[in-house]
Amino acid sequence: MxxxxxxxxxxxxxxxxxxxxxxxxxxxxxxxxxxxxxxxxxxxxxxxxxxxxxxxxxxxxxxxxxxxxxxxxxxxxxxxxxxxxxxxxxxxxxxxxxxxxxxxxxxxxxxxxxxxxxxxxxxxxxxxxxxxxxxxxxxxxxxxxxxxxxxxxxxxxxxxxxxxxxxxxxxxxxxxxxxxxxSIPLPQHFTILVHSIPLQPRTNINNTVENFFMEYHPSTYLSHLAVGRANKLINRNEVRAAFVSFKSRYAASMALHMQQSDNPIEWVTEQAPAPHDVYWPFFYSSFMQRWISKLVVVFVCLLLTFLFLIPVLIVQGLTNLSQLEARVPFLKSILKIAFISQVLTGYLPSLILQLFLKAVPRIMKFLSSIQGYISRSEIKRSACNKVLWFTVWNIFLANVFSGSIFNQLAVFLEPKNVxxxxxxxxxxxxxxxxxxxxxxxxxxxxxxxxxxxxxxxxxxxxxxxxxxxxxxxxxxxxxxxxxxxxxxxxxxxxxxxxxxxxxxxxxxxxxxxxxxxxxxxxxxxxxxxxxxxxxxxxxxxxxxxxxxxxxxxxxxxxxxxxxxxxxxxxxxxxxxxxxxxxxxxxxxxxxxxxxGYSAESLINKDRDDINEDPRMAEFFNALVTAYQNPALLPKHNNNHETQSSPLLSTVQV
Structure with missing residues (x-):
């Protein structure tokens, strides 16, 4: 240029x-x-x-x-x-x-x-x-x-x-x-998500969860809410997951980071998101479905990366005027006009690449949504990573090598020659x-x-x-x-x-x-x-x-x-x-x-709430129903945000 x-x-x-x-x-x-x-x-x-x-x-x-x-x-x-x-x-x-x-x-x-x-x-x-x-x-x-x-x-x-x-x-x-x-008391600080709950004979998920946590966390366990399906044709306890709440942040953190069972693939725990941040479709997939979806996401990302080389090659052809004239001979007379050649080589390539890139974040967000994340914020964070590395590879490295040594790409794969x-x-x-x-x-x-x-x-x-x-x-x-x-x-x-x-x-x-x-x-x-x-x-x-x-x-x-x-x-x-x-x-x-947060921070915050916030009893009462699936609520009261008291803030930390 x-x-x-x-x-x-x-x-x-x-x-x-x-x-x-x-x-x-x-x-x-x-x-x-x-x-x-x-x-x-x-x-x-x-x-x-x-x-x-x-x-x-x-x-x-x-x-x-x-x-x-x-x-x-x-x-x-x-x-x-x-x-x-x-x-x-x-x-x-x-x-x-x-x-x-x-x-x-x-x-x-x-x-x-x-x-x-x-x-x-x-x-x-x-x-x-x-x-x-x-x-x-x-x-x-x-x-x-x-x-x-x-x-x-x-x-x-x-x-x-x-x-x-x-x-x-x-x-x-x-x-x-x-x-x-x-921050004020937030539901996600007192709650964990437990999934892969083992099924017990002649009992349901609710009883299984309550019996387990009353036995192993008797002094700190507060309540739980089993995850229900929105599909009324399917039995609601079929979802082997529940939101379990505790009486303090420290107790929730201890339960989160401690292996709950001798079998590490049962009673698996992870941090609960804010109630309004829960991505409910995650719970409707089996372990096998989620595992297959992750493989599909990897394949689609690789396919998308390969297909994106097409606009990259088009862009690189536009940036090199001599190559463009050789490949499209009938444009020679037009390209002799200084302003047109300057626009084609200086402005148009970047514009074309930018237009193709517009669709990438939406695609990556969709792919992240089928990977098993339980919150919308985590889906966006995962999509952020995908978009970043897709951009680095396709806009930086692919442009570099398609423009200069695309034919020698095999040599690039040798680490010592990088x-x-x-x-x-x-x-x-x-x-x-x-x-x-x-x-x-x-x-x-x-x-x-x-x-x-x-x-x-x-x-x-x-x-x-x-x-x-x-x-x-x-x-x-x-x-x-x-x-x-x-x-x-x-x-x-x-x-x-x-x-x-x-x-x-x-x-x-x-x-x-x-x-x-x-x-x-x-x-x-x-x-x-x-x-x-x-x-x-x-x-x-x-x-x-x-x-x-x-x-x-x-x-x-x-x-x-x-x-x-x-x-x-x-x-x-x-x-x-x-x-x-x-x-x-x-x-x-x-x-x-x-x-995660340290024991020092969590214990100090718990003490501050006990000493300074008289509304903790009200907060714990509201926490019992904070994680209800909005699709299962009555139609006249289907707005999930109305189910939360002012103490159940929508801000997640």
Whole structure:
């Protein structure tokens, strides 16, 4: 890709961003569009409908940015939840990383790369027709002493990223513990799910569960509720599962982490989700059905990965103008028009790939829903992992190798050749990924602000549907499995291309600045917290950044080997070792906090409730029926949320 093609892409997407920002600042002030741009505030009663005309409504202004910025983190946490805070910390973490890496990359590495003469002489008089490869490490000659600048930059960024990772892991962990201590009593803290309950002769599931827990947990057992089928034609005790509640958080945790039976595949326990978060179809599948479904999911994921290579190959054909002319000869005359060729190579490939990617989160969420997870929040967290690694493989690795050494993919499968092959392939796709950041990053994030699809749906429904009251209207929930993989993927691009093509860093910094303002605004005004994991997305973030660092190290070793600087390659070997040791320490130090709470935290919280909360008796009474299947409730009372007292909060920690 040449510089002019990149500038064309930047121009188109910048124009779209400005258009979306201005339209948003006007439409958000129109009362008839409150249900699109401020549904959460509308439901909470913080907005009043007004029909009086005001000329100020028609004038765009950036005042909403200031309002978004001024909200403190504690206020944001209390209103939007821990998962939302974690998501915003992904963006602030990335901003810190790319602030330092951007300074080093733009003011140190970029001039060093640009001053090389490995590729061709630079035509300063016609700079826009030069290849973007002139700004990459490929422009430095083999054995050049200037490569040591990149070596030290890699060391600095690795240490800095690891320091920030440790700080953020510690901070999010402390917030997770603090959130427990500040929360009201929640059903999921006192309840576990028990499944694979052995059938006893001449007795039902209810009696079996009660007899077992009264015998082995006599002082702490409170109550249980057997899981019933919604299908009235099938016997309801056929589901060998029950929600078992205890008199304290500590007792529930002890029962959760202790093997209940000498037979480890009976009386299996796991943490209960919040009552409204339970995914009831899980209980209707047998062990064999769930096991087969997991195999099917693996097969479908592999098939989807293979099929996605088709749009990847199409995109790579568009990015290479000479290949496109050779394969489609009748386009030669059209491609001679500068603007058309620039759009085809700089804007269209990223747009096509983005359109294909739109369906992936929905597919992954569906696949996760048939794997046996008992909560909707866990389904989304599993889908988040699937979308992330699908994106890394199909957008990063598949693009890299289909564009450069697709025919040599068999060689790539030899582990000892991986660094060298990555070193050849990755720099060659720098221009494509810069355009991808601009198209998928800038414009997609601005589209999230403008909410184009909900706006269109609202306009279509408006003539046919009567306005509903705010009591019937529900605010949407944030799709973490869609947005977290995208943000982490851009972080991967920034870390891996930091020393290869530092020109990508300013575009990434702009993306994260846009993301901070836009996503914070949306989480305050649009999305209401409903399903929470209690900050358990952060370990996914940590693992993704560690993978990005290791990928950068592997590419760097290969680059310095190809550039005839073997000493630099050898001196880089300690970096991945240090990164892996650091990751191992973080897993031991912080990961247990995200899988459960300590006895110290649970006992202290139990004592606080006994001493300070006079409503615990009321809470325990409500807990007995908190986990009823809403499909089995009477039709006139089928809204599950009405079954819970105010003590049974909908927020899950």
């Amino acid at each position: 040449i510089v002019s093609a990149l500038l064309t892409s930047v121009g188109i997407n910048s124009g779209l961003c400005v258009l979306f920002f201005n339209l948003y600042s006007i439409l958000k002030k129109q009362p008839e569009y409150y249900n699109v741009y401020a549904p959460r505030l509308l439901v909470d009663g913080e907005l009043r409908m007004s029909n009086s005309f005001n000329i100020e409504r028609l004038i765009p202004n950036p005042g909403w940015m200031r309002q978004t910025w001024e909200l403190s983190e504690d206020e944001f946490l209390s209103s939007s939840g821990l998962d939302a805070m974690v998501f915003m910390h992904i963006i602030t973490f990335s901003l810190r990383v790319f602030t330092l890496s951007g300074i080093i990359g733009v003011f140190v590495l970029l001039p060093v790369n640009f001053s090389g003469d490995q590729l061709q002489d630079i035509n300063f008089a016609n700079l826009t027709n030069n290849s973007l490869d002139l700004f990459t490490i490929s422009n430095l000659k083999n054995g050049s002493k200037r490569l040591w600048v990149h070596f030290w930059a890699i060391y600095i960024i690795t240490i800095f990223v690891c320091y920030l990772l440790y700080y953020e892991y510690a901070y999010v962990s402390s917030k997770r513990i603090a959130f427990l201590h500040s 660094p060298a092959r990555l070193a050849v392939a990755v720099p060659g796709q720098a221009s494509f990924f810069i355009a991808y950041v601009v198209t998928s990053g800038w414009t997609s994030t601005s589209t999230e602000l403008f909410r184009l699809i909900p706006l269109i749906i609202s306009l279509i429904k408006k003539p046919f549907v009567k306005p509903s009251s705010t009591d019937e209207f529900k605010a949407p929930t944030f799709s973490y499995h869609v947005h977290i993989p995208r943000v982490l993927f851009f972080g991967l691009l920034g870390i891996t291309y930091f020393f290869l093509a530092p020109l990508i860093l300013p575009f990434l910094s702009i993306y994260f600045c846009l993301g901070y303002i836009i996503y914070r605004n949306q989480l305050i005004n649009v999305y209401a917290p409903k399903y929470e994991t209690g900050g358990r997305y952060w370990p996914i973030v940590h693992n993704s950044v560690i993978f990005s660092l290791l990928m950068m190290h592997a590419i760097a070793v290969g680059i310095f080997t190809l550039k005839k600087l073997p000493l630099a390659s050898s001196l880089l070997v300690p970096l991945p070792v240090f990164t892996l040791v650091f990751n191992s320490y973080c897993r031991k130090r912080f990961l247990p906090i995200f899988t």
